[in-house]
Amino acid sequence: MKVTQHVHQLPVTTPTLFPATTTNIYVVTEGNSAVLIDAGYEHEGAHQTVVEYLEKIGSPNVEAILLTHYHRDHSPGAKFFTAHFDCPVYAHPAEAAFIEGEIAPVRVEHTLLDGDVVQVGRLNLHVLHAPGHTHGCLNFWLPEDEVLFTADNIVGAGTTWIGPPDGDLRAYLHTLQRLKSYPARWIAPGHGEMIADVQEKIDFFIGRRLEREEQIYSLVAERPRTVDELVQAVYRDTVHPSVIWVAERTIQGHLLKLAGDGRVRKADGNRYEVV
CATH class of the missing domain: 1.10.10.10 (Winged helix-like DNA-binding domain superfamily/Winged helix DNA-binding domain)
Structure with missing residues (x-):
């Protein structure tokens, strides 16, 4: 469903961890341009949900799939979507090899680093290297809609797990403090509904860890x-x-x-x- 002027949230079935039962795929659109943020699991029903929704909103041109991290509830669906939409997969270099293991023979064609900007029509989608849940986790900031895409660093229900070999608690707390610095009106989490009480939610996650x-x-x-x-x-x-x-x-x-x-x-x- 459409959650802000340029952002659509599509919860799709994935083998994720309770209390979550779905993973959010986000469609960011402007004019006839679009990108997907995350791709869910390799699940036919999930694929169809996304394809039908994009048709419903006018079939914008999907120009890239931006993967926040490699975990199996977020990345394997890219194997289908990159073929269906004829578009490349983007990820952080620290995640690329793991992602390619999930979507082989598809490759990560472009890597994203902190400070990069992905153009979606006239929109600037800012890339944040946000380690914590994984070493190469990416978050995104869309200033036009004041939305932070936080992947599993902040989720809508419960908390997220941070531990070896993927996670780093010190890096995670640093990431959460950094996310607080953005003037966001919305958090678009990897799991769960959109979050409006942005600062309170981030403070809760910090407080829970401490x-x-x-x-x-x-x-x-x-x-x-x-x-x-x-x-x-x-x-x-x-x-x-x-x-x-x-x-x-x-x-x-x-x-x-x-x-x-x-x-x-x-x-x-x-x-x-x-x-």
Whole structure:
């Protein structure tokens, strides 16, 4: 559906993580020009949703597919769309090889760096290198509509997981602070509905990470603990076994930042202790 003058949000079915059940593909249009931001999973129904919607709004010329990151709920659909619309795939160079693994034999034809601008008709879509969820994650800023496209750095429901090998909590917090500096009226998240309370939402995500960090530090200060022990203490029975790996990597990500800050260190038996 159309969410601002130049932005359309299309939630499509993907194998993503609860509470999300869909991934947002965005169509940015101006005149007869358009780009897609993200491509979802390789799912025929999702492909058809996008194709039919573009026909409904006048079949603008899709000039590029801009992928925020390589995860399988965001990138594999580009294999279909690049052929259907006869357009190239763009991504950050740190994501290109991983994306090409998902969309082979299609290649990433053009890489995007922080500060680049993608022209969509007369619109300037500004490229932000926004590491945190992944090392080469891209976000976008559309000043004409005052929209920040945040991919999985900020989502509409729940929070996003940040942990190794893809994620970096220190980089993530820096990215969130940077996103606060834009005079956005809307956040267009990778999952969930458009977000109007921009500053409040970003502050919530920052506060949630810092709160979790202090919780983990306090648990380690009580006594040295392993990652598994911390997962049990922090999440207990709140995480389904199918996604326990997300909890483990989240704990690992916090421990890496705490160690980098000189607050904890790895002791004997894979346990972490305060410094």
